Every structure is written in structure tokens, then in C-alpha cells.
Amino acid sequence: MYRAFRRKIIIMTLFISFVPLALLGYTLYYGFAKAYHQRIEQQINSRLRACAQTLDIFLEERLVILAAIANMSTPEYFQDILHLQSLFQNINQKTGGGLIDLGVINSAGEHLAYIGPYNLKGINYSKEAWFDQVMVKGLYISDVYMGYRKIPHFIIAVRANRNGVNWILRATIDLDVFTRIVSTAQMGNTGDAFIISRDGIYQSPSRFKKDNILTNSGIDTSMFGANITVIRKGEGPDKNRIYNGLWIKEGQWLLVVSQNPDENILSFSDMVAEQITLFLIALFGIVITTVITTSISVNTLQERDKEVAELNAHLIQTDKLAALGKMAAGVAHEINNPLGIISTKAGWMRDLLDEEEFKESPNFKEFQECLDKIEEHVQRAGKITHNMLGFARSMEPVMESVDINSLLTKTTEFLNHHAQINNIAIKTDYDKALPEINSDRSQLQQVFLNILNNAIDSITNKGDVIITTRREHDSRNDCDKIVIDIKDTGSGIPEHIKNRIFDPFFTTKEKEKGTGLGLSISYRIIEKLGGTISVKSEKDKGSVFTITLPICI
Numbered sequence: 086m087y088r089a090f091r092r093k094i095i096i097m098t099l100f101i102s103f104v105p106l107a108l109l110g111y112t113l114y115y116g117f118a119k120a121y122h123q124r125i126e127q128q129i130n131s132r133l134r135a136c137a138q139t140l141d142i143f144l145e146e147r148l149v150i151l152a153a154i155a156n157m158s159t160p161e162y163f164q165d166i167l168h169l170q171s172l173f174q175n176i177n178q179k180t181g182g183g184l185i186d187l188g189v190i191n192s193a194g195e196h197l198a199y200i201g202p203y204n205l206k207g208i209n210y211s212k213e214a215w216f217d218q219v220m221v222k223g224l225y226i227s228d229v230y231m232g233y234r235k236i237p238h239f240i241i242a243v244r245a246n247r248n249g250v251n252w253i254l255r256a257t258i259d260l261d262v263f264t265r266i267v268s269t270a271q272m273g274n275t276g277d278a279f280i281i282s283r284d285g286i287y288q289s290p291s292r293f294k295k296d297n298i299l300t301n302s303g304i305d306t307s308m309f310g311a312n313i314t315v316i317r318k319g320e321g322p323d324k325n326r327i328y329n330g331l332w333i334k335e336g337q338w339l340l341v342v343s344q345n346p347d348e349n350i351l352s353f354s355d356m357v358a359e360q361i362t363l364f365l366i367a368l369f370g371i372v373i374t375t376v377i378t379t380s381i382s383v384n385t386l387q388e389r390d391k392e393v394a395e396l397n398a399h400l401i402q403t404d405k406l407a408a409l410g411k412m413a414a415g416v417a418h419e420i421n422n423p424l425g426i427i428s429t430k431a432g433w434m435r436d437l438l439d440e441e442e443f444k445e446s447p448n449f450k451e452f453q454e455c456l457d458k459i460e461e462h463v464q465r466a467g468k469i470t471h472n473m474l475g476f477a478r479s480m481e482p483v484m485e486s487v488d489i490n491s492l493l494t495k496t497t498e499f500l501n502h503h504a505q506i507n508n509i510a511i512k513t514d515y516d517k518a519l520p521e522i523n524s525d526r527s528q529l530q531q532v533f534l535n536i537l538n539n540a541i542d543s544i545t546n547k548g549d550v551i552i553t554t555r556r557e558h559d560s561r562n563d564c565d566k567i568v569i570d571i572k573d574t575g576s577g578i579p580e581h582i583k584n585r586i587f588d589p590f591f592t593t594k595e596k597e598k599g600t601g602l603g604l605s606i607s608y609r610i611i612e613k614l615g616g617t618i619s620v621k622s623e624k625d626k627g628s629v630f631t632i633t634l635p636i637c638i
């Protein structure tokens with residue numbers, strides 16, 4: 086029963102403490118994940134900004150260089166291919182590369198000079214859209230296109246004026262160098278960075294679809310504002326993927342950095358593992374404290390139940406004695422009357438036997454013996470009824486000052502002779518400082534006699550009866566008590582009859598020897614005197630009867 090109870094409490098307590106912990110854990114995790122996503126987004130944004138700046142500077146730098154050179158030279162100067170070549174090499178060396186070719190175009194669109202891997206000299210660009218734009222605006226950066234070379238590229242061009250005549254310095258940008266800069270904005274394994282035009286056309290390849298350059302990205306660029314804009318695309322397995330975009334090249338191109346925010350870039354799982362460990366430690370702590378506190382409570386409960394059970398047993402015993410006492414009184418009374426009549430009639434008969442005629446009878450002796458027997462047994466029956474009445478009577482104690490040690494000494498004197506015959510030594514160990522107490526001397530003596538007699542009876546061959554007295558504090562009523570131990574080295578009391586020895590008429594002795602009333606009477610007496618009586622016994626080793634009597638009443 087206690088086990089089931091214990092289990093129930095443990096489960097309940099665990100549940101009660103676990104739920105808030107789990108909630109807390111979840112909330113922490115949730116908040117943490119949110120913070121983590123925010124940090125990821127911050128990182129993406131700062132990379133995006135840095136990359137956009139780099140790209141803009143990259144383009145501007147080259148434009149500025151071209152413009153400066155164009156404004157200081159003439160188209161004629163560059164018709165010497167060596168001049169153009171040295172300029173081309175110089176720019177590439179000083180800026181870290183990035184130009185594929187360089188060309189000089191006159192105001193009619195004719196390619197006057199060209200240095201680069203393709204043979205483009207002589208081509209006329211006057212019909213190209215960009216040609217007009219350079220002529221009008223002075224500066225130009227194209228979108229990526231295939232052009233004559235059939236590979237994606239884009240050009241930058243500046244217009245210069247020499248003596249009233251316009252001419253153009255044009256360069257092709259190495260898309261690989263440009264793409265490499267773009268890819269610095271990628272993060273982790275799932276991060277992507279690319280450029281699209283206003284129409285959503287890829288200007289640089291996406292990381293995962295290498296040959297998608299110049300195809301449509303499907304991204305609606307109108308959603309992106311002047312500043313960094315974050316867009317969640319929300320489809321497919323990548324539905325959490327976010328797209329952060331920032332316009333570059335004066336709003337003509339959109340640099341996009343996309344990222345799956347759940348990707349473990351900042352060792353998210355390490356932190357989660359840390360949290361889980363903490364959680365497990367807390368859980369372990371809860372389990373341990375729960376088990377310990379439950380054990381303590383259940384044990385206390387178990388002890389309390391035991392005390393209640395003892396008290397109940399005591400009450401039952403008192404009840405039993407009271408009921409049996411009443412019955413015994415009735416029975417004793419009913420038997421006493423006929424016993425009286427038998428006894429009177431037997432006396433009468435004995436008187437008659439004295440007359441001559443009976444004395445001469447051949448059966449005279451027989452008659453006499455019969456009367457002896459009748460009187461003996463009437464006496465015995467009378468003794469039993471006397472005991473029963475004694476048990477049943479209310480036995481109001483007569484209180485007087487009693488010295489327990491000397492009362493015990495007097496009582497043992499009665500028994501010494503009987504004990505000696507049976508090879509039994511009665512030993513005593515008294516606390517000389519015991520105070521006299523207010524109690525009923527003769528009833529106490531009856532109790533001592535009963536218990537000492539039982540002790541002597543329990544020793545069949547040879548043994549000791551040891552009587553000790555001492556003073557002890559009684560925590561129940563905060564009043565000292567006298568404790569009397571009567572110990573024997575006799576047969577002991579078998580476990581199965583231990584709780585019956587105080588019952589009236591319970592005896593294990595032969596008919597002639599025991600009535601089974603001694604202990605029940607003693608129990609009632611001690612109870613009336615405000616004390617307790619209890620027994621400890623081990624089979625074949627002996628028993629200790631302990632009587633306590635209050636000192637202050």
C-alpha cells in the first residue's frame with residue numbers, strides 16, 4: 086500500500102515540477118531561436134551591405150580610372166596599340182584585375198583600337214543601345230549580355246571630348262572577378278548571393294544553379310525598397326528561406342543574399358545541446374529531491390500509522406476486557422449461589438456423619454472421602470469465581486504513597502522459597518534514588534506477583550529472573566515515570582500468541598495451574614493507575630515485561 090502511495094506521490098510531484106520546467110525550457114528555446122534568427126539576419130545584412138559597397142566601389146573605381154585617362158588623352162594616342170596595351174596592363178595591375186579588354190570608339194561608333202582576347206577591331210557600335218547612352222550620359226555600365234562574344238559579360242564605358250569631338254573608352258569587365266566579389270556575401274552551406282537586374286534577370290550566377298545567368302530569377306524586384314529589404318519566399322522545402330536585397334549600381338541591379346535561417350551557422354546546435362544538458366541536470370535534481378522528500382513523507386506517514394495502529398490495539402484490548410469483565414461478573418455471580426448451597430449442604434452432611442448410625446456404616450470412609458472431594462472442588466470453584474469477580478469489579482484504586490523498590494522486595498520475599506526449589510535466582514537492580522509515588526500498594530503488589538509468577542513458570546529447568554527499576558523522562562506528558570523491567574530467561578512467548586496473552590482466560594498452562602486471568606487483571610490495574618504495560622519476548626531466550634508508572638499524578 087505504501088509502495089503504491091509512494092509511487093503515486095513521486096509521479097505526481099514529478100509531473101507537477103516537470104511541466105513548468107518543460108514550459109520554461111520551451112520558452113527559453115523559443116526565445117533563443119528567435120534571438121538566433123535575429124542574429125543571423127543581422128549577419129546577413131551586414132554582409133550584404135559590405136558586399137554591395139565593394140561592388141559599387143569596384144565599378145566606380147574602374148569608371149573613374151577610365152574617365153580620368155580618357156580626359157587626359159586623345160583617341161589618336163591609343164591608335165598606337167602599344168599605348169592601349171600598356172594602359173590596359175597598368176589598370177589591371179593596379180586594380181587587381183577585372184578588365185577583359187579595352188577599346189577606343191569614335192563618335193561614329195567605329196572601334197578604332199582594341200586590346201583583348203577577341204578580334205573586335207573595326208566593329209561598328211553605332212546601332213547598339215549602349216552607344217547612344219554613353220554619348221548622352223557620359224558614363225555607362227551595361228547589364229550583362231551575350232554580345233558578339235556569346236559569353237555573358239558587361240561593359241563600362243566613358244565618353245571624353247577632344248577638341249569638340251566625342252570619343253569613347255570602353256572596357257569589358259571580367260564577370261568571374263565580379264562574381265567572386267558577390268560570392269563573399271554567401272554564408273554557410275545554404276547561403277546564396279547573386280545579382281539580378283530590375284527585370285529579375287540573373288546578372289551573376291546563383292550558387293546552386295550555375296548556368297542560370299541571364300535567365301529569369303522569378304524574383305519580383307518591385308518588392309525591394311531603397312534600403313535593405315527582407316522577403317520570405319515561402320514555398321517548397323526552403324520555405325523559411327529569406328531573401329535580403331539591396332540595390333547597387335544606382336538602383337539598376339539588386340544584390341540578393343538568401344539564407345535558410347535554420348542552418349546551423351553560429352553553432353546553434355552546440356548551444357541547444359548545452360540547454361538540453363542543463364535541462365537534464367535540472368530534471369535529475371527534481372527526480373532526486375522528489376524521491377527523497379517522498380520517502381521522508383511516506384516513512385513519517387508509515388510511522389504515524391503504526392502509532393495509530395498501536396493505540397487502536399490498546400483501545401481494542403481495553404474494550405475487550407470491559408466486555409468480558411461484565412460477562413465474567415455475571416457468570417461468577419450465578420455460580421456463587423449454587424456453590425454456596427453446595428457448600429452449606431456439604432457441611433450439613435459432614436455434621437450428619439458425626440452421628441453414630443453413620444459411623445457404623447461400612448461406607449463411612451467412602452462418604453467422608455466424597456465430602457472431602459466436594460469441599461475441595463467447591464473451594465477451587467470459589468477461588469475462580471473470586472478471581473473473576475476481582476477482575477470484573479471496578480477496583481477503584483486506593484491511593485497512598487508507595488515506595489516501588491521496597492514493594493518489589495517484599496513481593497519477591499513471598500516467592501523466594503518457591504524459586505529456590507526450582508533452581509531459579511531472583512536478581513534485582515534497583516535505582517535507589519526513585520521517589521515514592523502516589524499509587525495503590527496492594528493492586529501493584531498483585532501485578533508484580535502475577536508477572537513474577539509467570540516469569541518463574543516460564544523457566545522449566547534453571548534460570549534467572551531479573552528485576553530492574555529506573556527513572557525515565559516521559560515525552561508524552563512531559564512528566565517523569567518509573568520503569569520496572571521484569572526479565573526472565575524462560576521459554577519466551579511465541580509470536581502468534583503475543584497479542585493474546587493479555588486476553589482474559591487466555592492461558593497455555595494446564596488446567597490446574599493457570600486461569601488466564603493474571604495478565605488481563607494486571608493490564609487493567611496498571612491502566613487504571615495511569616501507567617503502561619508491555620512485553621518484549623524472543624522464543625527460547627526469555628521475556629521482558631515492562632511496567633511504567635507516572636511519578637506525577
Ligand SMILES: Nc1ncnc2c1ncn2[C@@H]1O[C@H](COP(=O)(O)OP(=O)(O)O)[C@@H](O)[C@H]1O
Pocket residue numbers: 535539540543573575576577578586587591592593594598599600601602603604605628
Ligand atoms: N514470562 C512469561 N514467559 C512466557 N510466557 C508467558 C510469560 N508470561 C505470560 N506468558 C504467557 O501468557 C499466558 C497468560 O498469562 P496469564 O494471563 O498470567 O495467565 P496464566 O498464567 O494463568 O496462564 C500464559 O499462559 C503464558 O502462555
Ligand SMILES: [Mg+2]
Pocket residue numbers: 535538539599603604
Ligand atoms: Mg499467570
